Amino acid sequence: MRIAIFIVSLVTAAFAEPQHIVVLGWPKLPEGHVLGLCAGVGVDAQNRVFVFHRSGRKWSNPFPQEAISLPTVSVIDGASGRLLATWGQNLFIMPHGLTVDHEGNLWLTDVGLHQVFKFTPEGKLLLTLGEVGVPGKDHAHFNLPTDVAVLRDSSFYVSDGYKNTRVMKFSAEGQFEFEWGSKGKGNGEFNLPHGIAVDGQGRVIVCDRENERLQLFDAKGGFLEAWKGPQIGKPYGVGMGPSGHVFVIDGGSPSLKHELRGKAVELDSQGKVIDTFGSFGSGPGQFQLGHDIAVGPDGAVYVAEGTGARVQKFVRRK
Structure with missing residues (x-):
């Protein structure tokens, strides 16, 4: 019965006026500054927006062997949209996830290197x-890891996504603690765990992308529930807002009509849809493969696009 009620609430929300609107002219990047596919986005307590991008590199099989020579991390002032700094040149093969922890450090995943990194905001490893x-599937290796979620004690979870379809837990020092998940459609199973976050209740929220659902777990990996429905779609990235609400970017299912693909979703702590905003397309406020989402301390929402090769800012309608 709970699932039926949940799906009805999703459909109802689809017809409401969006509560978030795009900020036109944000960001204000210098001419010639190349972002390319924007894979990860995060915001720190100083309202600095960090974007992890591929600087023109395309996904290929196999991946290139040489590191991207251009900067792959751009730091943007959340308020003005002005570019503050860049770094990350000659470090990464295929940038993917970016998470800003409570101390302001950045956690980056590279699916080409099969590695997870922790950096200072200035780029010190x-x-x-x-x-x-x-690549590997033991406790010391990853196989195309996708994202990181960090707890207040600095221990962290890694969604080891494309091949190993598992979530791994590590201590603050990087020591392996435990893991869960395998390939499948059942509770606690995944078909590409792509984004991951931890909410204020300590629940681990995983974007089970190809199963088109969010799965929620307790701190030890015990399955709690799954959220899915037409408005959640195919979740690529998940972020927490200052109010405790969950924000998801739906990358869009190819099986749907264009007008039903790709949007951002705001849910309350029980999984009820509060708002959906954006749509498929290349115009302002639209998305071409939304890949990650983050919320600033002021509640502004930032979406990193893949094919669209940009980052956009949304604020709540007044």
């Missing part, structure tokens, strides 16, 4: 997990 360029 603090921690590396995984063996460079070597």
